Amino acid sequence: MKTSLRLRVVAWAATALVAACGGGGGGRPEPEKPAPVVPEETRAQDSKTYTPANPAATTFAAMAGVVVGTDRWAGVLNGASYQVEVPAAWNGKLVMYAHGYAGEVPTLNVAPPSIRRYLIENGYAWAASSYSKNSYDVRAGVEDTNALALAFNNIASANGRALPTPSRLYITGHSMGGHITGAAIEEETYATARNKVRYHGAVPMCGVMGDTDLFNRFAGMQVTAQALAGVPSYPFNKWSEIQGLVTNTLFAVFNNTNIVPTAQGVKYLSVVENLTGGDRPLFDQGVLFGQSFQSAYGLFGSDGTVFGILNKNILDTNAWTYVIDGDVPGSAALNASVLKLTAAPDANRLRRDGLRWIPAINGDFKVPVVSIHTLGDLFVPFSMQQVYQQRAAAKGNSGLLVQRAIRGASHCDFTNAEQVQAFVDMVAWAEGGPKPAGDDVVTPATVAAPTYGCAFTNNTLGPDDVGTAASVLRPAIANALPGVCPP
Template structure:
C-alpha cells in the first residue's frame, strides 16, 4: 500500500523535527494559517478574478437566486433555490495550474441541477490563489461557508463535495474543523495527501533505473532527451491501451511496479498503464520559476524507504536512486501547510468515488485513506466506491447522483450505505471489481474509457 513506507519515514524522522525547529529551519515551512487579511474584497496582488456568467435555473416553477462576488481575495458563486431546505453544499474545485486568474465553478456531473431540485443551496470558492495549495482551499471554503451564513442564513447542515485536489481540501477540512461539516463527497480525491507526489517520483526513478538512463534531478531536456531513450529501452513508445504489448521485459517490470504502487492488480490496470505512461513522465518536469510543491515536487516527495514489487528481473530496490524530501519540516508538520497531511480522522460521514484506472490521482489514494482511517478507529465514517473508468474524474451524473443521495440519507438516518472494500488485494483483483457502482448504461453506450474494461 502506497502510504505504509511513508508512515515509517514519519516515525523515523519525527524526532528530528524539534531539532530542526531549534536550529532555525522553521522558516522553510509555509506561513501559518493566521496570516490572512480579514477584509479581502479584492484578489491578492498579481491575481484577477473572473466569475462565470451563471443564469438562474427554474426549479419548481421559480428561478433560483445567484449571488457572486469577491470575499477574502477569492471569487465565489452562491445559488439558492426559491424553496430552500436550509442545507448548504460547498463545492471544492480541483487543481488549476499556476495561472493568475481565479474562477469559481458550479458543481459538476449534474450535481448543480440535482442539488437545487432537492432544495439545497450551493456555494463555490475560487480559493485566494491557484497552484497545489490545499491550505488556500481549506481556508477559502470555510470562509465562504461563514460568508454564506452572514449574507443568506446559517444553514442547518453543511456538506462538502468536490474533485481531485478538491478531495484533498475536503479530507483536510474535516480534520481542520471537526464537527463543522456534516457530510462529504470527495471524488477522484487526493486522500493519500503527500504520497501522491511520491507516486510520481516512483514512476520516473524506477523507469530511469530499469532503462539505465539516470536523470535525477530532472534536467531541462528531460522530455526531449532522457524520456525518449527510456521509452525505447522499455518498449513504451508504441504501447496503446488496445494494441499489442510492445513492452520489453524491463518495461513489463515497470508496468507491474506501477500497477502495484497505484493500487495493486485490478481490472483494467494494464490498459490504464498504456493510457498514462507518457503523462507520468511529463508531470515530473519543473514548471516556471516558482517554488511551490506543484512546480518543484522534490520539496516533499521521497522514496527513501519504499520497496518495489516485483523486484526482478532487475533488483530495483538496489538500483533505484533514493531521494529524501528537501523540506522535511513541511513533510512532517501536522499543521495546515500548503500541502498538509491528512491524518485519517474524519469528523463526519465520507462517501468517496474513485476511478480504478486513474493514474493522475491513483486508486491507492483510497487505500491510503482507508488504512489511516482504520488506524484511528473511524472506519465506520467512510464508504468508498470504485468506478470502472481510466481518465481522471470520469464519472457520470448517475454515479455522482447516487453517491450524493446515499450520503444525504446516511447523514439523515445514520444508516451507513454500501461501498467497496479497497484494502483487500484479493477482492480488488477480482474480474468484477468495481461493477457494483459503475454506470452500466454508460458502458453500454461506450462512454469514455468504459470499454477498456470487460462488461460486468
C-alpha cells in the same frame, strides 16, 4: 554550630528565591520579556499574483433545463471569486463544492458542482470558491471554501434574501478538491485553520486522499523508469536530459492518445500497477486509452517543492519496494539499483500561522464520508483510497468511511449518476440512516477480481454527461470488456 548552619540555609533559600523571581529590586519579579516573534518563511507561491476572471460579476447563468427557480449570486471574497445558488424552496442545507487543480495560470475561475442539477432540484443551496490562489494550493482551497461557508448568510442578506443559518453543511470536491474536502473535515484542520467550519459529511471524489503521498508515487514512477531504462543514478531533477532516452526505451509509441510499451516497458508498467493500487480491473484500459498516465509522466523531474508550494523537498521513496510481476530476480535487481529520494523532515511542518502549506489528511475525522474513485486513474491513482483507509483505520475511524470503486478508465471520469448516488447515500447516513454499502479497497484478492467495481458503477448517461470523459470512455470500456458486470 546548628544556628550558623540554619542561617546559611535560610540565606541560600532567599537568594535562590530572588534569582528564581528574576533578580533584585526588593525581591519583586521583573516581567518576562516576550520571546521574539519569528516570522514564517515565504515561498515562491507567495510571490505569485492571481486575479479573478470576472471581478465585477454579481450573478451567473441559470442551468439549462432546470425549472426550479433559484437566486444566483456572484462576487469576490478575500481575493477569491465565488458563486452561490439557493433554490426558492430551499431545504436549509448548504453544500460546499471544491474544484480541482487549475494549473499555474494567474486567472481565477469558479466551477459549479457536477451534481448542480440534482442539488437545486432537491432544494439544496450550493456555494463554490475559485480560491484566492491557483497551483496546488490546498491550504488556500480549504481556507477560502470555509470562509465562503461562513459568509453564506451575509452574502444572502446583502442580496436582499435573509436566510437562517444552514441546518446542515456538507462538502464535496474532485481531485485536488477531494484533497480539500478530506482536509476540511480533519481535526488538525479545525485546530489550525483560520476559518473554522464543522461539516456534517463529505464526498471526496477521485481525491488526493494520501496528501503528499501522491507526489512520492510520482517520484517512484520516475526513478523506476530511469532504472529500467538503464540510467538509475541520473539526477532526479534533470529528467529533461534523459526523458527521450527513457521514453524510447520503455515505449514503442508514447503520445497524448496512445501508449505501446516495449518488452522493457511491460515490466515498467507492472511496477506502475503495483505502485498505484495493485492488480485490478481497468488498469490496462487506463494505460491504453484512459490518458491519465500521460499526465503523471508529465510531472516527472520535480524539485520536490510541489510547484513552489513548499520551500524544501517533500519527495521520499524510501518506503517503496518495487515489484515486477512474475520476475523475482528482476524485482530484486530493480530495488538494488533504483535511486532513493529522502524528504527534508520539516518540508511540510505544522505552522504557527494556520494550516500546513499542504494540509494533512490523517484519517482523523468525526463525520460520515463516502469516497469514490475510478480504477483506471493513473494521475491520482486508486492507491490514494488504500492510503486513506489505512490512515482512517489507524485513527479508529473505519466505521465512518465508505469507499466505492468505479470502473472508469481515467481521472475523475464518473457518470453523474455515480456522483449523485454517493452524495445521496452520504446525506442519508449523516442524517441518521444506516451506513451505506461500499467496497473493500485493501484486500489484494478482492481488488484483483475481474468484477471488482461492478457494484457501484452506473454506466447510464444522462444530460449532464454530455461532452464529459465518461461519455467517451464508458462505451470504450464496454467494447474492451463486454459482459463483465451483470446488467
